[in-house]
Amino acid sequence: xxxxxxxxxxxxxxxxxxxxxxxxLGLVRPRGRDRSGYRRYTDGDLERLHQVLSYRELGFGLDxxxxxxxxxxxxxxxxxxxxxxxxxxxxxxxTAMARAIEHxxxxxxxxxxxTPEERFEVFGEHDPAKYEDEVQRKWxxxxxxxxxxxxxxxxxxxxxxxxxxEAEAITLAFKDAMARGEPATGAAAMDLAExxxxxxxxxxxxxxxxxxxxxxxxxxxxxxFTATYDVVAPGLAAYISAAITANxxxxxx
Amino acid sequence: xxxxxxxxxxxxxxxxxxxxxxxxLGLVRPRGRDRSGYRRYTDGDLERLHQVLSYRELGFGLDxxxxxxxxxxxxxxxxxxxxxxxxxxxxxxxTAMARAIEHxxxxxxxxxxxTPEERFEVFGEHDPAKYEDEVQRKWxxxxxxxxxxxxxxxxxxxxxxxxxxEAEAITLAFKDAMARGEPATGAAAMDLAExxxxxxxxxxxxxxxxxxxxxxxxxxxxxxFTATYDVVAPGLAAYISAAITANxxxxxx
DNA sequence: GCTATGACCTGACGTTACGTCAGGGTCAAG
DNA sequence: CTTGACCCTGACGTAACGTCAGGTCATAGC
Numbered sequence: 001x002x003x004x005x006x007x008x009x010x011x012x013x014x015x016x017x018x019x020x021x022x023x024x025l026g027l028v029r030p031r032g033r034d035r036s037g038y039r040r041y042t043d044g045d046l047e048r049l050h051q052v053l054s055y056r057e058l059g060f061g062l063d064x065x066x067x068x069x070x071x072x073x074x075x076x077x078x079x080x081x082x083x084x085x086x087x088x089x090x091x092x093x094x095t096a097m098a099r100a101i102e103h104x105x106x107x108x109x110x111x112x113x114x115t116p117e118e119r120f121e122v123f124g125e126h127d128p129a130k131y132e133d134e135v136q137r138k139w140x141x142x143x144x145x146x147x148x149x150x151x152x153x154x155x156x157x158x159x160x161x162x163x164x165x166e167a168e169a170i171t172l173a174f175k176d177a178m179a180r181g182e183p184a185t186g187a188a189a190m191d192l193a194e195x196x197x198x199x200x201x202x203x204x205x206x207x208x209x210x211x212x213x214x215x216x217x218x219x220x221x222x223x224x225f226t227a228t229y230d231v232v233a234p235g236l237a238a239y240i241s242a243a244i245t246a247n248x249x250x251x252x253x
Numbered sequence: 254x255x256x257x258x259x260x261x262x263x264x265x266x267x268x269x270x271x272x273x274x275x276x277x278l279g280l281v282r283p284r285g286r287d288r289s290g291y292r293r294y295t296d297g298d299l300e301r302l303h304q305v306l307s308y309r310e311l312g313f314g315l316d317x318x319x320x321x322x323x324x325x326x327x328x329x330x331x332x333x334x335x336x337x338x339x340x341x342x343x344x345x346x347x348t349a350m351a352r353a354i355e356h357x358x359x360x361x362x363x364x365x366x367x368t369p370e371e372r373f374e375v376f377g378e379h380d381p382a383k384y385e386d387e388v389q390r391k392w393x394x395x396x397x398x399x400x401x402x403x404x405x406x407x408x409x410x411x412x413x414x415x416x417x418x419e420a421e422a423i424t425l426a427f428k429d430a431m432a433r434g435e436p437a438t439g440a441a442a443m444d445l446a447e448x449x450x451x452x453x454x455x456x457x458x459x460x461x462x463x464x465x466x467x468x469x470x471x472x473x474x475x476x477x478f479t480a481t482y483d484v485v486a487p488g489l490a491a492y493i494s495a496a497i498t499a500n501x502x503x504x505x506x
Numbered sequence: 507g508c509t510a511t512g513a514c515c516t517g518a519c520g521t522t523a524c525g526t527c528a529g530g531g532t533c534a535a536g
Numbered sequence: 537c538t539t540g541a542c543c544c545t546g547a548c549g550t551a552a553c554g555t556c557a558g559g560t561c562a563t564a565g566c
Contacts, residue, residue, distance in 0.1 A: 080358045087351045098340045105333045120264050
């Protein structure tokens with residue numbers, strides 16, 4: 001009943017070399033060897049291999065995968081749930097790309113050309129790494145920055161997804177407030193600004209009102225940040241910026 | 254109006270190093286440099302960069318991308334069409350994975366375990382890119398291969414579906430013949446082999462009897478091909494292989 | 507019983523697509 | 537005229553394998 005490397009590889013759609021590689025890394029170890037040293041893969045080994053390939057398909061590095069799978073308090077069902085949600089995210093992204101391409105096809109057919117910003121809309125999307133870089137330039141090696149680095153370093157993909165969802169929810173709430181005609185200096189907008197500040201404090205570093213003011217300034221000064229928010233709704237960057245400033249004023253800072 | 258590396262990189266969501274890399278490879282070359290040697294990216298350069306990133310997202314290697322983009326008789330719209338269909342394929346695949354995972358979740362919750370075959374169903378599956386790669390290694394830059402590349406590039410989703418259906422019909426006919434006890438070297442099986450050859454010639458490239466023999470050999474030698482057919486029925490790969498060889502003999506080649 | 511062929515073994519070096527310094531010019535603001 | 541962010545070109549590092557090389561093991565045919 002146990003499988004040889006070749007059969008296991010054929011079944012999983014990978015090469016023998018890949019299985020050798022995973023064996024050496026300790027990522028997928030065959031349960032045993034026969035007397036001539038041949039690897040014997042059991043059903044359980046193949047199940048693990050399947051988990052590895054699923055995560056790999058989703059873009060995880062092999063060492064991340066090892067950490068995920070060897071986490072003692074992650075039950076099989078947890079992995080499946082996580083994989084499903086990651087898959088959904090990925091599908092959503094590809095669907096957005098497909099929509100963007102349709103859009104470009106129409107534009108091309110009508111003979112008009114897109115601006116670079118339009119073109120990269122789906123690519124340039126919210127990428128933590130980019131902002132991190134920005135932050136580094138602005139605040140160099142400030143204590144806030146080091147703390148952020150320290151904390152974000154330990155976040156895994158699932159946590160990043162959660163953080164991203166949080167951030168997005170806040171942004172959309174701002175958009176709604178703006179759409180409802182809520183003034184940026186009103187209580188509702190200020191409450192959202194406060195939520196935004198709490199989000200940063202929870203997830204990145206202790207964000208005081210002064211630092212928050214700095215962020216607000218950057219949102220309108222830097223075209224890259226401005227673009228990020230104005231994609232959601234024109235004028236949103238300025239709206240959020242004003243709300244943050246008003247909120248800091250309200251707090252007396 | 255022209256962009257510096259940093260701005261271009263931020264816009265596209267890649268690192269500066271990546272742009273340096275693409276520049277050196279000649280994949281995305283900035284239109285020029287200023288007097289101090291700084292790269293200046295024009296809108297056209299960014300359009301090309303976007304094409305590169307789209308194809309990269311779809312899993313193409315950089316040299317493949319270079320060949321695709323530098324193909325003189327591929328118009329922009331062709332690339333977009335191709336990207337769209339590749340995206341659709343990929344989305345379909347991920348959706349299938351998501352379904353498989355749902356399925357596994359149910360199974361896990363009910364406390365029953367899946368066979369390895371069931372588990373890898375979606376992984377081991379027919380992946381054109383994999384075969385293409387294989388074909389390239391086998392026949393290098395043969396005229397047959399280039400012709401296949403040229404012709405398949407223009408197929409859209411509907412055509413691919415039709416081709417796949419054709420191929421499947423032939424495979425199932427083989428399976429039936431085998432189930433009926435028809436000998437692989439008999440007239441019925443040989444006729445199916447001939448149909449198979451015609452299918453390849455119609456859809457991919459001119460497949461002579463000698464090339465067909467080569468395919469037959471690969472069907473049994475390579476576990477990946479073998480698995481593809483043996484999933485339908487055990488021994489089917491060998492059966493088809495024998496039928497093809499017999500048919501080539503019959504034709505006197 | 508012999509041999510040929512294909513699957514398996516373990517190194518070990520090659521490859522792709524960048525990441526990450528190192529060492530050194532460039533430019534706008536104060 | 538200094539400072540800090542941005543740019544340049546090497547050049548070495550890394551991840552995830554691909555690709556030999558050199559040798560063992562199994563089994564089918566003669």
